[in-house]
Amino acid sequence: MSNLRELAENWLEKRPFLKEYMELHLAIDDVFLNTQVDEVVSRSIKQGKEEFEKGVELINIKGLEIFEAELAERVFRELPSIAESYDFPEKLANSMKDIGRYVVANEGFARAAIEKALNQESFEDFEKQGLNAGLVLLFAQKAIEKAIQTAGKTIGDFLAENPWHKKTCPVCGGIPTMAILRKGARGRSKYLVCGTCRTEWTMNRIECPYCDNDKQENIRITEFDAEKDLRIDTCDACKSYIKTYTGNSVDDIAMRDFASIHIDIAAKQTGFNKVGSLELKD
Numbered sequence: 013m014s015n016l017r018e019l020a021e022n023w024l025e026k027r028p029f030l031k032e033y034m035e036l037h038l039a040i041d042d043v044f045l046n047t048q049v050d051e052v053v054s055r056s057i058k059q060g061k062e063e064f065e066k067g068v069e070l071i072n073i074k075g076l077e078i079f080e081a082e083l084a085e086r087v088f089r090e091l092p093s094i095a096e097s098y099d100f101p102e103k104l105a106n107s108m109k110d111i112g113r114y115v116v117a118n119e120g121f122a123r124a125a126i127e128k129a130l131n132q133e134s135f136e137d138f139e140k141q142g143l144n145a146g147l148v149l150l151f152a153q154k155a156i157e158k159a160i161q162t163a164g165k166t167i168g169d170f171l172a173e174n175p176w177h178k179k180t181c182p183v184c185g186g187i188p189t190m191a192i193l194r195k196g197a198r199g200r201s202k203y204l205v206c207g208t209c210r211t212e213w214t215m216n217r218i219e220c221p222y223c224d225n226d227k228q229e230n231i232r233i234t235e236f237d238a239e240k241d242l243r244i245d246t247c248d249a250c251k252s253y254i255k256t257y258t259g260n261s262v263d264d265i266a267m268r269d270f271a272s273i274h275i276d277i278a279a280k281q282t283g284f285n286k287v288g289s290l291e292l293k294d
């Protein structure tokens with residue numbers, strides 16, 4: 013495994029305070045390596061084209077089984093077991109074990125968590141049950157991401173050919189939590205990354221991803237000396253910001269999101285809000 017781990021280690025050397033979050037992220041991906049994801053039948057995504065053009069997310073198009081709920085549930089149930097085999101700090105490991113016990117004792121838990129994540133609903137209920145809500149959300153998102161990835165290539169090809177005009181995810185309706193500037197044949201394009209399923213889709217370069225603001229003077233870019241490949245784009249209209257990756261690497265963007273918590277802290281201090289993600293506590 014690879015570059016991803018090596019790259020993570022380089023990142024971590026400079027950022028020891030993030031070690032446990034990164035470990036968790038990588039551990040989850042390790043579990044995925046052992047998860048069967050190749051059992052999905054090929055689907056004819058083209059039949060959903062008309063509805064997609066009207067703004068219906070792929071996951072909501074009838075007859076187009078882009079998302080396997082059962083697979084997502086299975087992945088969700090497997091995730092807490094990583095606590096057993098990785099050396100996480102005690103508190104985090106215990107939070108995972110709590111979720112593990114809860115998932116065994118409560119038949120509908122996995123499905124409920126996945127549905128809440130897909131519908132952007134509050135995870136407060138889980139907090140009330142004594143669970144670490146940030147962790148439950150992370151597990152739910154990872155499970156969704158994995159279940160959708162089984163059709164990743166088909167979806168990627170479809171999105172490349174069929175433009176999407178909403179600011180929420182074309183696959184699951186999720187809120188974007190990061191942006192990427194990528195070089196293409198026609199210069200640099202901006203992509204949004206879904207915080208729920210990690211799908212990427214193109215957007216207008218000067219436009220707030222969270223409100224209708226498309227006035228250049230109201231969108232500001234802040235760069236950081238310490239992070240050459242990351243900047244934040246802030247919107248004066250809705251006071252939100254999005255982290256934007258501007259480097260050339262194609263490594264896991266979710267990891268960059270995790271590994272740049274210090275940027276979130278800096279942005280917060282200037283009065284802007286991060287949208288679409290729950291804070292992960294230990």
Ligand SMILES: [Zn+2]
Pocket residue numbers: 181182183184185186206207208209210211
């Ligand atoms: Zn999505």
Ligand SMILES: [Zn+2]
Pocket residue numbers: 220221222223224225247248249250251252
């Ligand atoms: Zn805005």
